Every structure is written in structure tokens, then in C-alpha cells.
Amino acid sequence: MKLVDINFEEFKEQKALLQKLKSMGLPTPKTEHYRYFGIKPILDKEYALTMPKTQKPEEANHIEIEDGSVVKAPKSLYIEMQKNIKIDDSHYDQIYYLNHLLSERVIHIECEEDMDLKIVHKHTLSKALVPYRIKLTIAAGKRVNFYEEHLVLAQDALYLYGYDIDLQENASLKLVQNRISNLDEFALIAPHSVQCNKKSNFALFTFDFGSAKTLHNYHIVLQEEATTDANHVIFGSSSGRMGNTFHIENRGKESKTTQLSRNILKDKARGIFDGLLIVKNPAKYSSIYQDSKTILLNDGAFMVSKPQMEIYTEYISEATHGSATGHIDEEALFYLRQRGIEESLAKEMMVVSFLNEIFEKLGDEEIKEEFIKLYEERQ
Amino acid sequence: MKKVMQIINLHAKIGEKEILKGIDLDMFEGKVHAIMGPNGAGKSTLSKTIVGHPDVEVTEGDIIYKGKSIIDMEPEERALEGIFMSFQHPVEIPGVNNAYFLRTALNAKRKHLGLKPLNAAEFLKLLKSKIKELGMKEEMIHRSLNEGFSGGEKKLNEILQMEILEPDFVILDEIDSGLDIDALKKVSEAINNMRDSKRTFMIITHYRKILDYIEPDFVHVLKNGKVLKTGGIEIVDALEKEGYKIFGDA
Numbered sequence: 058m059k060l061v062d063i064n065f066e067e068f069k070e071q072k073a074l075l076q077k078l079k080s081m082g083l084p085t086p087k088t089e090h091y092r093y094f095g096i097k098p099i100l101d102k103e104y105a106l107t108m109p110k111t112q113k114p115e116e117a118n119h120i121e122i123e124d125g126s127v128v129k130a131p132k133s134l135y136i137e138m139q140k141n142i143k144i145d146d147s148h149y150d151q152i153y154y155l156n157h158l159l160s161e162r163v164i165h166i167e168c169e170e171d172m173d174l175k176i177v178h179k180h181t182l183s184k185a186l187v188p189y190r191i192k193l194t195i196a197a198g199k200r201v202n203f204y205e206e207h208l209v210l211a212q213d214a215l216y217l218y219g220y221d222i223d224l225q226e227n228a229s230l231k232l233v234q235n236r237i238s239n240l241d242e243f244a245l246i247a248p249h250s251v252q253c254n255k256k257s258n259f260a261l262f263t264f265d266f267g268s269a270k271t272l273h274n275y276h277i278v279l280q281e282e283a284t285t286d287a288n289h290v291i292f293g294s295s296s297g298r299m300g301n302t303f304h305i306e307n308r309g310k311e312s313k314t315t316q317l318s319r320n321i322l323k324d325k326a327r328g329i330f331d332g333l334l335i336v337k338n339p340a341k342y343s344s345i346y347q348d349s350k351t352i353l354l355n356d357g358a359f360m361v362s363k364p365q366m367e368i369y370t371e372y373i374s375e376a377t378h379g380s381a382t383g384h385i386d387e388e389a390l391f392y393l394r395q396r397g398i399e400e401s402l403a404k405e406m407m408v409v410s411f412l413n414e415i416f417e418k419l420g421d422e423e424i425k426e427e428f429i430k431l432y433e434e435r436q
Numbered sequence: 437m438k439k440v441m442q443i444i445n446l447h448a449k450i451g452e453k454e455i456l457k458g459i460d461l462d463m464f465e466g467k468v469h470a471i472m473g474p475n476g477a478g479k480s481t482l483s484k485t486i487v488g489h490p491d492v493e494v495t496e497g498d499i500i501y502k503g504k505s506i507i508d509m510e511p512e513e514r515a516l517e518g519i520f521m522s523f524q525h526p527v528e529i530p531g532v533n534n535a536y537f538l539r540t541a542l543n544a545k546r547k548h549l550g551l552k553p554l555n556a557a558e559f560l561k562l563l564k565s566k567i568k569e570l571g572m573k574e575e576m577i578h579r580s581l582n583e584g585f586s587g588g589e590k591k592l593n594e595i596l597q598m599e600i601l602e603p604d605f606v607i608l609d610e611i612d613s614g615l616d617i618d619a620l621k622k623v624s625e626a627i628n629n630m631r632d633s634k635r636t637f638m639i640i641t642h643y644r645k646i647l648d649y650i651e652p653d654f655v656h657v658l659k660n661g662k663v664l665k666t667g668g669i670e671i672v673d674a675l676e677k678e679g680y681k682i683f684g685d686a
Contacts, residue, residue, distance in 0.1 A: 410529060410532040
């Protein structure tokens with residue numbers, strides 16, 4: 058089946074979702090957050106719709122989701138398949154509603170203690186359309202580090218997944234999304250919704266390395282004194298298209314948003330950073346900061362960078378945004394070479410240094426090493 | 437005297453503009469060669485040409501270094517052969533740690549010489565001793581390369597690199613620009629400590645002051661892309677009195 062041929066009447070029991078999707082329609086190449094992604098070939102492609110199976114997970118020290126089904130999980134963790142969860146009715150992405158419509162049951166993970174969790178997504182089904190969603194609840198005052206990685210084996214497939222995250226009062230979540238795929242014909246669209254309640258803290262680190270087609274669309278809402286610190290690295294090669302789009306709404310007073318995007322693109326890769334930061338009228342004394350920088354390693358690479366702000370209050374502590382795209386600094390490169398460092402290593406040093414701000418903030422040497430390895434392989 | 441570098445009828449351009457118009461210059465092992473000349477004479481282009489800067493295109497002539505032509509060598513190959521340039525404006529590279537950069541450069545050289553690389557601890561010991569000798573702050577080890585350094589600190593960092601890499605042929609491109617008297621003395625002292633019977637220095641300068649501290653063996657005057665005059669320190673005295681007009685046009 059093609060996404061454009063879905064018979065929505067089959068889902069008539071899910072009235073609210075259906076109504077929302079019908080009013081918005083499916084995305085088109087003119088839909089702003091899909092404009093540069095190349096959505097049409099994905100919508101027009103034939104896929105076999107494959108619903109995740111419900112099964113009893115094996116005991117493990119991490120969560121493993123294979124083609125939308127939880128196959129491994131820690132015994133102590135509360136996970137259930139849940140129907141009719143509360144959805145975000147102000148998400149800007151049509152696929153968010155479609156994803157929910159196709160995912161009758163969502164995987165609900167409830168974190169009621171401080172914890173470090175790892176989740177591995179395995180995508181194995183070629184020529185398939187696989188929809189699933191995860192609801193993640195972090196109880197009030199709890200601190201959770203959530204490390205996610207994707208193992209892609211599926212060719213010519215479309216996976217729809219995403220998080221509905223509920224950060225309760227004073228809760229804290231560090232979500233690290235490590236998304237590597239070297240399969241050119243693999244597509245992943247992931248609409249996420251994050252509700253940050255009073256004084257909660259959401260730190261997001263996303264790493265998109267490789268040549269797949271992936272788009273993550275985040276709707277993040279911050280209540281009073283909530284903070285979000287979103288950091289993104291894209292290293293795209295071949296004909297990869299990778300992007301992150303955002304609507305981050307500061308709705309509560311003294312809420313704070315910081316967003317850094319660092320991108321390295323080579324070959325004919327395309328990167329997308331489309332971030333809209335909104336400060337609503339009640340969000341007095343809030344601050345927003347957004348900075349996107351890109352290095353194009355060759356002329357065929359292309360970056361779409363759209364930092365945007367909408368401010369509806371007169372009282373704001375800080376509002377800064379900027380964007381820069383360019384080639385590697387030839388003078389700096391020459392300086393390193395003049396000290397006897399060979400050109401490829403000098404370029405690597407400069408590329409790694411460009412991303413260092415985010416690597417250092419995360420404090421995870423493994424991801425940095427992974428990036429260096431991939432970078433070296435792609436030279 | 438042994439010739440270490442021989443520049444023969446060197447013509448070079450940057451973009452469409454020919455800047456070097458037939459330079460002939462011999463430089464000798466263990467000697468200090470001062471290069472002087474008015475603005476636009478081609479002094480910096482000459483140094484860039486020797487180190488293989490990609491902006492410079494050699495259209496005619498040759499540079500023979502230690503008996504072989506270096507014109508077709510990559511910049512890093514020339515560096516590994518022992519040619520070092522202290523930059524007039526050292527670039528800042530945020531995120532590249534100063535110590536990591538220096539160790540990478542030193543180990544590239546050691547590999548080229550067939551020596552074992554220094555591990556982090558061995559290198560740190562060496563670096564700290566050099567920093568102490570130069571009277572630099574130890575915190576610069578952990579800082580990004582030249583980032584936020586004052587003009588004097590940047591120049592001292594160039595000297596530190598020179599001391600660590602121990603090159604055979606050192607080009608100092610206006611090392612004295614932007615230095616106060618104390619910093620100039622410190623930099624000159626470090627350079628004098630590096631002088632020996634093997635190492636050659638090419639000092640590009642506009643001013644006599646640095647040549648009071650580092651006594652040159654030869655002074656060459658460049659004008660309009662050619663060497664007009666070669667001699668000793670007496671040339672500097674003449675320039676001070678009369679200016680470059682006394683040597684006429686190339």
C-alpha cells in the first residue's frame with residue numbers, strides 16, 4: 058500500500074485523531090517542515106503495512122524494540138502496551154497524527170525512579186511500512202538518562218515512530234538519540250511530542266550519521282521555569298537527507314530554551330535544521346537561544362538552515378539566534394598542514410573541533426569515537 | 437658555508453597578480469638571513485611560496501632545499517623536511533586543544549624521522565619544560581589553539597611550536613609586529629637560544645629593533661618582487677637614514 062492510498066474510514070473509531078488528520082491532510086512537498094526532505098517519493102512508494110506484534114519481552118538490561126515490538130526489557134521496568142493515550146492536539150506535523158492512527162497501542166514506559174536506560178531500535182523489515190510509538194513518563198522529581206540507538210537492516214522501508222514524553226514537575230530527562238544508518242533507501246519519519254511541566258528539564262542530544270533519509274519533528278512545550286537544551290549533530294554523506302524540525306513553545310514564565318545545531322555535509326547530502334522557537338504571552342522573563350552552524354565539505358552538499366523566533370511578550374530575558382554555513386577554513390587548514398599534519402588528519406581535527414562543543418557538553422567519548430570512525434571510513 | 441636553500445629566478449602570483457618577479461637568493465646553514473623591504477615588496481609572498489601556501493602559484497623558477505626541489509611538495513611534506521614558518525597572524529582554531537595539536541604535529545615529525553611517537557605523559561613533560569623556559573602560563577596547555585590569546589601570547593605560542601618541533605629552516609614572518617619591548621626581548625632570547633651551526637633563520641621584518649637582539653649574518657632587501665641588495669647589518673643603517681629609495685627600483 059501507499060501512504061496516500063490509506064483508507065481512513067478503517068480508523069473511524071479513533072474519531073479525534075481522524076478528524077485532526079483529515080483537517081490537516083497528508084504532507085505535500087509544499088508543507089513547510091517537509092519542503093526540503095523529499096516527502097513525495099516516500100508517500101508514493103508501495104510498502105507492506107506491518108503492525109508490531111505484542112509479545113512477552115525477554116529479560117535484559119536494556120530495552121530492545123524490533124520492528125515496533127518490545128522483544129527485550131529489564132524486568133524491573135514498568136512497560137505496557139497502552140491504548141487511547143492522551144495525544145498532543147497541537148502538534149504541527151500531520152505524520153504525528155497518522156503515526157498515532159496506525160499505532161493502535163503505544164509502548165508505555167514509566168520511570169518512577171532515577172535511572173539510566175538504553176533502548177535499541179532494530180529495523181529489519183525491507184519494503185515495509187512499520188508504525189509504532191513510545192510514551193515515556195518521568196515521574197515528578199526523578200532523573201532519567203535515556204540512551205537510544207538504531208540498528209538499521211531494512212532496505213527500501215519506511216519506519217514511523219516517535220515519543221510522547223511527559224516530564225512531570227521537577228523531573229529531568231537526558232535523551233541521547235544516536236541514529237546511524239548507511240542504507241540509502243531507508244526512510245524514517247519521527248514526530249515527537251515533549252511536555253515539560255513546571256521546573257522540569259529536558260536535555261536532548263541527537264546524532265544523525267550516515268546516508269539514510271530521516272526526519273525528526275519535535276513539538277516541545279515548556280511550562281513555568283522548565284528548561285530545554287537541544288543539541289544536534291548531523292554528519293550526512295552520499296545522497297542522505299537528514300533533518301530536525303522543531304516547534305519549541307515557551308508557555309510558562311522564566312522558561313528557557315537553548316538549541317545548538319552543528320552539521321557536516323559531504324557528497325550530495327542534505328541537512329535540514331528548521332527550528333521555530335515561540336515565546337507565548339504568559340512566558341515572561343523567558344530566554345531563548347538558537348545557533349546553527351554547518352560545514353560543507355564539497356560543493357554538492359546542501360544545508361537548509363532556518364532558525365526562527367516568534368515572541369509574543371514584551372518581557373524577555375534573552376532572544377538570540379544565528380546561522381552560518383560555509384566551507385572548511387582554508388587558512389586554519391593550512392596552519393595545521395604547515396606543522397606537518399597531513400591534510401586528511403588536519404581536516405578531521407577541524408571537523409571534530411567544530412563538533413566538540415556538543416561532544417564536550419554530552420561528555421560521552423564513545424559517540425565522539427563513533428563519529429571519528431565513521432568520518433574516517435567516509436574519506 | 438653550506439647552501440641550505442637556493443631560490444632561483446622565482447616568479448609567483450596570487451590570483452592574477454604577479455608578486456615575485458624573479459627572486460634569486462641563497463641561504464646558508466646555521467645563518468640568520470634578514471629580509472627587509474617596503475610594503476608590497478613580496479616578503480610575505482616569498483615566505484608563503486617557500487612553505488607551499490595554496491594561494492600562491494609558482495609560474496617560473498625553483499626552490500632547492502637540502503639539494504632537492506620543493507616546488508611540487510605538499511605543505512606538510514615541506515614541514516616534515518624541517519621548514520617551519522611562524523605566522524604573522526596565527527589563526528585561532530576553537531575546539532582544537534593546544535597540547536593535542538602540538539603532540540600530533542610532533543609525532544608526525546617523529547614518524548617521518550622513523551622515531552617512536554611520544555605518549556601523552558612523555559609529551560606533557562616536554563611541553564611543560566618548554567612552557568616554563570618561555571615563561572608562558574601553564575593553562576595554555578588546555579586552551580584551544582590560539583583562541584583568545586593576546587597578540588604576544590600568539591607569537592610566544594609560535595615560538596613554543598618552533599622549540600617543540602626543532603625545525604632546520606625557520607621563517608619568522610614579522611614575529612616582532614604587535615609585540616611590546618618585553619615580549620620582543622623574550623621572543624628574541626628564545627630565538628637566540630635556538631641558534632646553532634645547523635639551523636637557518638629567515639627573519640622578515642620592517643624594523644631594526646629585532647635585529648639589535650638577533651644579529652643577522654645577511655640582510656636582503658626586496659622591492660617589487662626582486663632582491664635588490666644583499667649585504668650585512670650596514671644595509672639596515674643605510675635604510676634607517678635614507679629609506680628604500682637609496683636602492684632604486686627593481
